[in-house]
Amino acid sequence: MHELPIAAAIVEQAVQAAAAHGATRIETIEVEIGRRRQVVPEALQIAFAATSEGTIAEGARLEIVEIEMEAVCRVCGHRFKPEIDLYLCPRCEQADVRIVAGDDMILKSITAQTPEESASQEPRPA
């Protein structure tokens, strides 16, 4: 259940970003999560609901985009897409890789409302 500290970090960073722009309500949070991170989306959603409670992110929609893994072979330099259980380089057949994609968790963007936006009934384009 390593989703809990991840969710807490997402909430903290999203709230900071919203506050920096004078927003008081977060509507959506977009995160990219590398496959190697072994995050279970359902578990992250539950953890997010729990950790966002009482913050301006409460009730926001968490959009999770999964990023495929890419690796560079440390032996021959070949770049390829490994599987979570297969890191064999198709060129030199060694399993000695540096993961270059699919290992990150990035808070990409949020949509949020300022008090003025919330007050107006006109829905605004995101």
Next chain:
Amino acid sequence: MKINVVENVLKANDAVAAANRRMLSDRRLLAVNLMSAPGSGKTTLLEKTIPALGEEYPCGVMVGDLQTTRDAERLGPYAVTTTQINTGTGCHLSATQVAEALPAFDLDRLAFLFIENVGNMVCPAQFDLGEHVKAILLSIPEGDDKVAKYPTLFQQADVVLLTKVDLLGILDYDLNRVRDDLARINTRAPFIQLSSKTGQGFDQWLAWLKQQRLEHTRA
């Protein structure tokens, strides 16, 4: 309004981990993150490793467990300093927990810091603590299918220690299955078969530790 953020979610942990690593490297202190399932012999390995390294290589130990100070009590007689980190419900150690525990150690005096992570083959693999190397243990009684079942952990290993090899021949265990799985997941990490009971494999393990210290820390 849409706000573009583009921030690493674990930047707080990663920044603390990098600071931990720098602090330890500067003192010629190699930090080893020991990870495995519960009961694979992490504590017993340290009970044998620390005396075998001898006075020339003083060791500190941080032990992570949900509850109890039992492991710290076991290792207390061997290490210069031992601290127990109780994680409560936490299933892994974090860089911040390590940073908070570091002031208890006289870092200038130590050659190795062993961080015995919470017994768990999933979550600890996701959190950089500021260690220099990751040692992954798997023991004969756990069965010969662990590498394939927990590939993310074994892919990150800098060394794979097969422990309790004195039980080979007593329990049914297919060593080739482990070798085959490692051949698909990690061919970089040395695969050392050892027994804390008989001492088998310790020469190789100790030589590896000393070599890593030379490579990863500053003279």
